[in-house]
Amino acid sequence: MTDDRCILVIDEGTTSTRAVLYSADGTVIASAQKELTQHYPAPGLVEHDASEIWERTLACARAMVERAGGAHRIAAIGVTNQRETVVAWDKTTGKPLTRAIVWQDRRTDEACRTLREAGHEAAVQEQTGLLLDPYFSGSKMQWILRNVPEAAALGERLAFGTIETWLVWNLTGGVHITDVTNASRTMLMGLEASDWDAGLCAMFDVPRSALPEIVPSAGAFGETQADLFGAPIPITGLAGDQQAATIGQGCFAEGETKATLGTGAFILANMGTRPPRSQHRLLGTVLSEVGGERMFALEGSVFVAGSLVKWLRDSMGLLSDAAQSEAMARSVADSAGVMFVPALSGLGAPYWLADARGSITGLSFAASRAHIVRAALESIGHVFHDLAAAFGSDGAPWQLLRLDGGMSANDWLAQDIADVLGVPCERPEDVETTARGAAILAAIGAGLYPDLASASAMVSPRARFSPAMEENTRAGRLAAWRKAMAGVETTA
Numbered sequence: 001m002t003d004d005r006c007i008l009v010i011d012e013g014t015t016s017t018r019a020v021l022y023s024a025d026g027t028v029i030a031s032a033q034k035e036l037t038q039h040y041p042a043p044g045l046v047e048h049d050a051s052e053i054w055e056r057t058l059a060c061a062r063a064m065v066e067r068a069g070g071a072h073r074i075a076a077i078g079v080t081n082q083r084e085t086v087v088a089w090d091k092t093t094g095k096p097l098t099r100a101i102v103w104q105d106r107r108t109d110e111a112c113r114t115l116r117e118a119g120h121e122a123a124v125q126e127q128t129g130l131l132l133d134p135y136f137s138g139s140k141m142q143w144i145l146r147n148v149p150e151a152a153a154l155g156e157r158l159a160f161g162t163i164e165t166w167l168v169w170n171l172t173g174g175v176h177i178t179d180v181t182n183a184s185r186t187m188l189m190g191l192e193a194s195d196w197d198a199g200l201c202a203m204f205d206v207p208r209s210a211l212p213e214i215v216p217s218a219g220a221f222g223e224t225q226a227d228l229f230g231a232p233i234p235i236t237g238l239a240g241d242q243q244a245a246t247i248g249q250g251c252f253a254e255g256e257t258k259a260t261l262g263t264g265a266f267i268l269a270n271m272g273t274r275p276p277r278s279q280h281r282l283l284g285t286v287l288s289e290v291g292g293e294r295m296f297a298l299e300g301s302v303f304v305a306g307s308l309v310k311w312l313r314d315s316m317g318l319l320s321d322a323a324q325s326e327a328m329a330r331s332v333a334d335s336a337g338v339m340f341v342p343a344l345s346g347l348g349a350p351y352w353l354a355d356a357r358g359s360i361t362g363l364s365f366a367a368s369r370a371h372i373v374r375a376a377l378e379s380i381g382h383v384f385h386d387l388a389a390a391f392g393s394d395g396a397p398w399q400l401l402r403l404d405g406g407m408s409a410n411d412w413l414a415q416d417i418a419d420v421l422g423v424p425c426e427r428p429e430d431v432e433t434t435a436r437g438a439a440i441l442a443a444i445g446a447g448l449y450p451d452l453a454s455a456s457a458m459v460s461p462r463a464r465f466s467p468a469m470e471e472n473t474r475a476g477r478l479a480a481w482r483k484a485m486a487g488v489e490t491t492a
Contacts, residue, residue: 005075006068007442008233011435012057012081012163013241014102014263015310019060020435021068024075024448026458028430030067032060039099044106044345047099050087053163054170062229071231077171077224078237078442080244080434081163082263083185086140088151088210091159094170098148100163101140104264104303104345108139109354120203127190127197129276129284131352135301137162138187138204145205158210162186164238165212168221171235175222176212179238180294183214184286191275191284191296216289217243218445236445241434242266243287246297247441248433249402250459252452257391257398259417260434261407264348265305265380267387268297269396280390281350290444291451298396300349300387304342304358306407308376311344318369326410329374337362338375339484342383347488350390356488362480377413381420382481388421401425402462404433411465419469420477428460436460 003024011018016036021029034056039047065071084103089096101107112132115121121132130136141160144151151158161169162185165178183189188200188211196211215221217239223232239247242260246268249258254272259265268287276284276298287297306322313319319328341347343356360372388398401423403414408431418425430436440455449455 003075003448005073007076007078007439007446008061008064008068008074009078009080009435009438009442010057010061010167011241011432011438012053012079012167014082014104017053017057017060018435019057019064020432020439021064022436022439024443026436026439026460030064032063034060044109046102046104046345048085048102050089050096050100050166053100054167057167058170058228065229071229071233074229074233075448076234076236076442076446078438079164079167079235080239080241080438081167081182083162083182083240083242084135084137084140085163086137086144087161087163087166088141088144088148089159089166090154091157091176097150097154098144101143103135105140106134106346106354108134108143111139111142115203124187124200126277128187128200129184129191129278130187131281131283133352134354135348136185136187138200138206141206141210142204156209158207160206160210161212164240168235168238171224171228172222173225177215177221178212179215179217180286180289181217181240181243182238185240189214191286192294218290218441220445234446237438237440237442239288239438239441242268242299243285243297244437244441245404245434246270246287246437247452248435248437248459249404249428250456251402252456255396255399256402257396257400258402258404258433259384261305261380261403261405261413263305263307265302265383267300267384267391269391271296271298271396276394278394280393281352282390282394283349288441288452290441298391298394300390302383302387303345303348305380306405308342308344308379309407312373312376318373325373325377326412328370329377329412332368332370332374335375335378336366336368336371337364337480338367338371339480340372340375340379341484341488342376342379343488350386353488359484359488361484361487377410378416378477380413381417382478384417385420385478388423398423403427404431406431414465415468418465418467420474422467422474424467425465426462427465428462430460433460
């Protein structure tokens with residue numbers, strides 16, 4: 001590798017947006033980050049300001065271009081993003097029509113339930129790999145068309161997009177594209193298709209004219225406007241955050257599995273070139289499309305992970321900062337019988353209980369603040385255990401789980417997950433594998449590497465956590481978890 005230019009990654013997440021500067025061999029040079037405002041207008045509703053996302057993303061990117069020494073020092077840009085979140089804007093003015101509806105938002109639950117009751121879910125899952133749930137983008141677009149008068153009135157001027165589409169539109173001055181990994185999360189594209197499906201678009205009343213062009217994960221997608229960074233920079237890599245993290249973890253072979261612990265937790269198992277068809281309410285999704293080859297993944301999506309620690313800190317006042325959770329978990333021998341079901345925004349895979357709500361049970365005078373925090377962290381391992389059973393039944397058993405994301409930096413949690421699963425876990429030195437995956441795709445798209453195999457040089461080294469929990473301890477915890485979950489399921 002002789003190219004000494006940098007790769008700039010835009011990593012637009014749920015709680016913050018970042019820009020990360022990499023060398024061509026995968027070394028992190030620098031990063032800039034800004035928090036995003038979370039809007040909760042009513043229970044179950046989660047929104048972002050799309051203009052704020054763009055402005056703060058641009059500020060971070062400009063800081064990294066300056067750090068690199070100017071636009072001529074950037075070989076390519078990769079973009080990775082929070083998936084399923086929907087932005088609607090006017091193609092003529094470029095202005096958003098309403099706040100972005102975030103992936104966590106549950107406002108379309110009734111519309112999805114109506115479609116399920118009408119018997120559509122089996123066909124939708126067969127075609128898209130997805131379940132009829134508010135999580136996905138199609139019903140969000142439908143809601144905007146029905147509830148934002150300006151959207152319905154725009155006609156051909158209406159643009160829809162997930163966050164990478166919105167960012168590329170602004171970076172390029174009007175290129176309207178989405179990559180295949182993000183498109184596969186809308187419920188408007190078949191898993192093996194290369195364009196939007198007319199029947200699915202009709203089901204959600206989404207006009208084809210409002211949707212972007214679907215492109216691969218790596219390639220020449222356009223250039224940034226010259227005035228943004230002083231000179232045009234090519235955009236050559238695009239992927240939804242969880243697919244990018246899977247690439248960043250080096251899960252290039254069939255059966256390799258990663259779990260990203262961010263705002264939510266997302267487990268993806270590489271399924272090779274065969275589209276997965278889950279019989280246990282997991283999701284089939286496109287993992288990547290590089291060099292004309294489409295790879296697929298089986299996915300379990302957990303709605304609450306890092307956001308649980310944030311809630312303990314900000315809403316409950318049990319923590320002064322997120323990092324304190326590890327010390328508090330270690331300060332007690334167990335949870336003192338406390339069980340935490342982390343259903344603060346419903347339960348995702350493998351339960352799919354949109355109406356479920358979080359619960360804390362088993363409280364006694366013996367329970368302290370530390371016991372509650374520990375129980376909250378333990379709940380991640382419990383959910384992962386249920387997911388592991390579903391993956392195994394769908395033909396993707398976990399022999400090794402690769403952890404990443406900010407929450408995985410908690411050594412106690414990484415060990416607890418390995419203990420509860422009874423399988424080893426690995427964690428890279430650089431836990432921000434989402435951005436790294438986008439850098440790998442951008443490097444391939446820019447011609448710095450010919451394919452994924454050669455780009456494995458950019459994957460970070462890993463530490464290992466081997467299971468060490470006694471079987472009776474594991475069995476006792478899982479029995480208590482099943483009892484807690486039974487209560488949630490009967491009241492949801």
